[in-house]
Amino acid sequence: MTLEEGQPVPDFSAPATGDTTLTLSELRGRQVVVYFYPKASTPGCTTEGGDFRDRKADFDAANTVIVGVSRDGLRAQENFKAKQDFNFTLVSDKDESVCRLFDVIKLKKLYGKEHLGIERSTFLIDRDGKLAQAWRGVKVPGHVDEVLAAAQALNAA
Template identity: 85%
Template sequence: MSVEIDHPVPDFSAPATGDKTVTLSKLRGQQAVVYFYPKASTPGCTTEGGDFRDRKPQFDAANTVIIGVSRDGIRAQENFKAKQDFNFDLISDKDETVCQLFDVIKLKKMYGKEHLGIERSTFLIDSDGKLAQEWRGVKVPGHVDEVLDAAKALNNGSLNN
């Protein structure tokens, strides 16, 4: 089962930085950006996380929580968050439960070898827990601004799917 636009996102709970557990249903009443990145502390993931960090006040103003997800262990996530001064939580999804729910594990090629990995993807969930918008196969430059515009539009009731 995978997520679909205009349908409720199945509830999930996962371990996150700060010794927390993120539970989707506990975020109701707020919008949520759930973004998946391949690996903590790599260049593209650092840039993307930094873009979310730098725009967090605007996401807050749009009633939107930011959550990053990768398959890295909790220690790697804690180190990544601390080193980059991220002001939002990162989920450690070592068992790929959340990744499978959002269908972001894809066959990728690196240096001519194929492996399964996270396809950089972002999901915008409305305050009722329904998937409002998704971005798959994300390219980092300009992406966070696009997500922010969608979050603002959704919060203002003007997002068109």
């Protein structure tokens, strides 16, 4: 099942940084950016997270919460968040339940070998919990600015 724009996003709960559990339905009334990245503390994921960190005040002004998700364990997520001074929640999705909900586990090739991994993807969920916009196969440069523009436009609507 692939989520379509305009559809309600099914509720989920997952372990998150700060010894918390993130539950999507608890964020109703605010827009939510859920971005999926392949692996904590790798170059592209560090750059992407840093871009979200650096624009967080702008996302806050647009009534938008940022949530990063990968299959890394909670300890790796905590270390990544602390080392990069991320000012938003990271979710540990070791069982891939959130990844599968958003259909981001894809067959990838690395050094000629195939494996299942996270396709870098971002989802903007509106105040009512419906999918407003999806970006799949994301390239990091300029991506956060594009997501921010969409969040600002949605918030103004």
